[in-house]
Amino acid sequence: MVEQRELRVSQMTWEADGVVSLCLTRIESDDPLPPWEPGAHIDIYVPDGTTRQYSLCGDPDDRSCWKIAVLLEPKGRGGSAFVHDQLRVGDRLLVTRPKNHFVLEDAPHHALIAGGIGITPMMAMAERLARDGRPFHLTYGGRAAASMAFRRRLAALGDRVSFLAEDTDGRPDLEAILRELPDGGLVYVCGPVGLLRAVEKAAEAVHGLDQDVIRFELFSRTGVEPREPVTVDSDTYELVLAKSGHTLRLTPESNILEVALALGVEVENDCRDGICGSCTTQIVSGTVDHRDLVLTKKEQAAMDTMMICVSRPTCPRLELNL
Template sequence: MISAIVRIRSISYEAEGVLSFVLIDPAGAPLPPWEPGAHVDVVLPDGVVRQYSLCGDPGDRDSYRIAVLLEEQGRGGSAWLHEKVRPGTLLEIREPRNNFPLAAADRYVLIAGGIGITPLLPMMRELDRRGAAWQLHYGGRSAARMAFAGELAAYGERVRRYPQDECGLIPLAEILDPVATGTLVYCCGPEPLLDAVEKSCAPDVLRVERFHPREIETGPDRPMTVVLRRSGRTIEVPAEETVLDALERAGADVLWSCREGTCATCETPVLEGEIDHRDSILTPQERESGETMMICVSRARTDRLVLDA
């Protein structure tokens, strides 16, 4: 995966606890293209990687924009960006990837909670450009904590805001009962919101993006054998190790980022074997196909897996 050094052109206050950062190439070169729903990995000075949705204009090849919520109980990435980064700071990022693409539909319902508004901003811009039918429902703890108020106001009645301290939670039952034929629902936000939306929508109409892994009930882990077809190697994976851990221990060249099944950096094609999917990305249809797995969390239901690696 290609990495690049970018420079912070500007930093803006978007809401209480939320800053946006505009990134540019230091030499003024165009940045790689991207589509609504994409994110970039930001590599912090200590080597830790964090993912942030691109929330600017895909038509602008001169800059990227990300927005970062200061997470008081986070792992330090958001605090470093808020406290240490200034205009002119250089950052390492990886090329955009999209696990949340905007599919074709007759109409769209967009649901955002808190910082989950970020991947939906470019979707709104694109849907508006197409003349598509769409509605955004955006909830937050308070109006002061809901980012990009000015940009959203430009869309008028297509955007409905629900500051929780003023009007309670997003009325999902009213919004999603029923979901009209030909509609796709896109949702991003905290886990309670995603869980509630998933309970109200059929899987084939819902697209979600998670910032944290969902809870998955699994049985006891067991050892397995992983064969790397292209490199011709066979690696034993003990019950207490992930596939990713075992491959790294054996010196295999693997790329990873989150190590929790939410970013798809380690997604690997599977040629043989039955997968025990434990990620928070793949759709039910993608899981059923058995074509790929996230080796940082998923395992095998069979004794042997053959990977295209």
């Protein structure tokens, strides 16, 4: 059961061109909100009953308010337009508890790379690393300075942050960032898929094929090149849900998440688009065509886990730990 709560919009702040931040607070008590860690997001329910995911970008130690920032996307599905055009201070908003699929792992150095509104989880990460005295550098790129939110807040981190407005400063030198990464260092990327692909290419150029140094979060599949699915020999396959005791015969194109939910099997899910990681499911046996944007190439090749909202079997029998 998804844990939901209604919160009040206590503050709305214009942060940059097209970006507004919201502070969400409890309605009838001063009890602290549930804790969260940098990289976490909440889902907000929009009027059509669907959800949108937004990274928490406030101070995790401030339990009185959850802060998110929303970029107006005129070609989006309507969630950002609802926030910008309809939502006002004092309104109530139904939200889920924080979830975190973009955890800040231990490393001797973190290279944080944010594109546009992808700054939101990175800001909380950078501030946490700074507070703990751990080495990091945040490279923050945007189309133009006026579109880059939270510049003043980030300026407090001094020369550990580089601001690059594309129209005046050009794009970040990703290969240089990768070259300077010490052994064991990690690269965190959040932004459009083009930025992720560019970081992967730079990692490949500098570190060979090993892209295991990259951790990323995407906000949408926009810009993801469609690719041909892997063809399978058979029209049907056997799906075994080991924990719940279901065995079914399905076509490879059946959506496993929808099938599991229809059977009453509880599976966390948010995006249903292979980008959030919430439906990660352990593979007991079998192979799949990974269509997600969550797992690294190495993780996909290991065939230990899959995103059941988008990925499909390539074997006659797939057994999952569900």
